[in-house]
Amino acid sequence: MFFDLHVHSRYSDGKYLPKDIIAYAKAKHIHVAITDHDTSLGLNTVKEEKVIPGQEVTTEYGHVVILCNFPPSPPNRIAELVDYAKENSCVVFPSHPFDIFRKGIGDKTFRYKFDLIEIYNSKAPKMANNKAKEASIRLNLPGVSNSDAHVIQAIGSAYNDLYEIIEFNLDDILDNLRRGKIRNIINGLSFRAKFSILQWYIERKIRNAQNSSRTMHQV
Ligand SMILES: [Zn+2]
Ligand SMILES: [Zn+2]
Numbered sequence: 001m002f003f004d005l006h007v008h009s010r011y012s013d014g015k016y017l018p019k020d021i022i023a024y025a026k027a028k029h030i031h032v033a034i035t036d037h038d039t040s041l042g043l044n045t046v047k048e049e050k051v052i053p054g055q056e057v058t059t060e061y062g063h064v065v066i067l068c069n070f071p072p073s074p075p076n077r078i079a080e081l082v083d084y085a086k087e088n089s090c091v092v093f094p095s096h097p098f099d100i101f102r103k104g105i106g107d108k109t110f111r112y113k114f115d116l117i118e119i120y121n122s123k124a125p126k127m128a129n130n131k132a133k134e135a136s137i138r139l140n141l142p143g144v145s146n147s148d149a150h151v152i153q154a155i156g157s158a159y160n161d162l163y164e165i166i167e168f169n170l171d172d173i174l175d176n177l178r179r180g181k182i183r184n185i186i187n188g189l190s191f192r193a194k195f196s197i198l199q200w201y202i203e204r205k206i207r208n209a210q211n212s213s214r215t216m217h218q219v
Contacts, residue, residue: 001166002185003173004159005033005052006065006095006118006146011042012056014150015200018046024152030159031168033067040071050168056095057081062105063095065118067177069170078105082112091177093144096121098131109135115178119143120186122157123197142180153196157189 008014009021011034016024018034025032033052036042043053054067059078066074066081068090074081085092093116096102097109102124109117109132117136120129120143136143145158161183162176176182189197 001162001168002028002030002159003033003052003162004030004147004149004155005054005067005144005177006035006056006121007032007149007155008036008056009034009042011039012036013204015203016152018042018051019049021149021152021155022046022049022051025155028156030155032155033065035065035067038076040073043071052170052173058103059105061108062097062103064092064105064114065095066090066092067174069174078108078112082114085115086113089171089174091115091174093118095146095148096124096128096132097135098128099124100128104128110139114139114141116142116144116180118146120145120158120184122147122149122154122189122193124148142177142182143184144177144182145184145186151193151196151200153193154189156187157193158184158186161185 009018033054034042035054035056037056038058052067053071056063056065057076059076066085074084093114094105094109095118097104119133119136144160147154147157149155164181
């Protein structure tokens, strides 16, 4: 079964609703983890769906993804986050760890007991992904490849084949991740995906500018 373990919805800085993301991914035979920045709110809207609950947590050193069998409310200090994951049978991995421009945790990857490492992130530069791959070898940790999609068109650019999973069961999925029963599937972003990402980037810039000018007027 195919899984993209790092996707953002409108509940953080993504463009689409969780249900639309799930429907789009389903048509591509991919299951997703909804991992919004520091919130599990979007997960409440898709309780009936086959979705992996998670968050991309902004820790003191940068971004770390947690995946659980329930919508998590994790702490944001990295040491506590790792403990929370262990206590609640979740898995944790640094996302785009060596992408320094997008809050990768860098060499802190070597300091904490992660379950996995994101060795490929569709939006990270090649160098950063290569470094993450080297780290996974050095630490002997399984690697995952994810889209980090903020627009649905990016889904399918990278995902994971958990080849021993035949039925959607969260505990089995998390267990197979931990045991590294993973085949990475890396396609890269299509032209259409790149265009949609750029479009969404511009839309957000305009919206942010409008919001800040509105705030200025209020002041
Ligand atoms: Zn991130
Ligand atoms: Zn992300």
